[in-house]
Amino acid sequence: MTQNVKISEIVATRTIAEIIADYPVVQDFFINYNLQELQQNLTVAHALEKMMPEQLAEFGLDSFSLTAELAKFMATLVDNQEEREKVQTITIIGGRNKEGQPEDVKLTMTAGEVVSIVGPTGSGKSRLLADIECLAQGDTPTKRQILINEHLLSDEERFDIGNKLVAQLSQNMNFVMDLNVADFLAMHAKSRLCENADQVVERCFVCANELAGEKFTLDTKVTQLSGGQSRALMIADTAYMSASPIVLIDEIENAGIDRKQAISLLTENEKIVLISTHDPLLALSADKRIVIKNGGIHKVMETSAEEIESLSDIEKLDALMLEIRQQLRRGERVRPLKISCS
Template sequence: MPVIELKNISRSYRNGQVFINALENINLSINEGDFISIMGPSGSGKSTMLNILGCLDRPTSGTYEIAGRRVEKMGDSELADIRNQLLGFVFQSFHLLPDLNALENVELPLIYRGLSGSERYKRSVKALKSVGLEQRIHHRPSQLSGGEQQRVAIARAIVGDPKVLLADEPTGALDSKTSESIMEIFQELNNQRGITIVQVTHEKSVAEYGHTIFHLRDGKIEHVENVIKQK
């Protein structure tokens, strides 16, 4: 069943004297357990779509449902709850707090849920272990490689058991070998834990880790590509 449904979603805004249609009548249905990639040239609307999916921006028109809940007209506090309870985020630049160690960075979303210190610790260690960093939990970001920092970011994104993981250029700051290891973690999260993944990427090799690629151009879905996996 669909965990995400966009119906006739449009987003427009003014940039000085110019009126820009960032998205036009987007219709998109994402089922539980899907692994979706979104590709397109600069200015195609990729980031705008991800921001709307992540409840970080509101559409100008259309309807958006996540896990059966209409969100496009929710207030800020309700949107914050959706982000905390249902979504996990992974960004190109990691967004780790430099003064906190790996464990403390992963615990952050759980603090906002009001969980006890012992429960936060247990869940955070489990999340870091799932990305192969159980030996690095007390290291700060400056003591970790780029790939390790992204693994911490992934652990932080999944520690609250989100329904959907949203990733914005998750391998953009990494070399090809490290990128491959990160995408293998994504595949495992999708295959073994059933987490729905939506990623924006400009790299075809990264996009092909997903099941389906949505190609955007000028704010519209230009075509949909089903990925054929090699046996």
């Protein structure tokens, strides 16, 4: 039985309420056709029989064609989800730096891997993130190519809104909808067809509060969240709801959140994470780091055993700096420092 036949059987045999329970975003399909008043205890065909033909004619449809459109819509949702699950690797093929010199690079990253991007301010770190975000095919200033599962992408694959392969968390995150946190997460869970949506919303909320320095509630308006709280909310959302297998993060150290926990959370959910950073702790915690110089990829470095060993001392220094920040936030005097790095 093909997927399309299976979806057609669901549309033909299940009630509207049952379909919406399994595919919540289908409710938006009916709203788009002004059919939100359909009797949900009936199948689609039976519910449409009770309508005036003029209501469907308004959209140039009849009962048969609208049922077919619904089946096509649902099949697209399912196909997109299956396609996302197949993404296993992303590969960067080097282009040219600001002086036109070639980047002799072919770097492949796999699910669960973290790669840091380091270099001076203005060196081109954000340009690399932009190339990955748009899945460049030699059509950006750097002429880089991005492969998915070792193959080039068509324009249709690159710009498919319903099957977005890359999620980006930028330094500045601003919400434009005046929803509270609960409604915002519920909307995302619905649009992404999350199973057990209420549990997923609760998990995202708890996780975001663990990451954020200052707690917030489900009733808090998303427009009232601080920069750190917004970043924490979107990291949790990306980890638990987003099907995008590739996550780009720009300078998470400036967000005021538990950055190591954030990265760990994303990789546990089998994301490929690339993070632009000036933070030694994040840079050395990655599996590899890309060094950017003069607008190009200068080199790719594996994290060495000695660097991994030095992380314990770096973590002690980081914890010390965190304690100083907390003392200042609480309005306390900074206590004498005790540094005991080996």
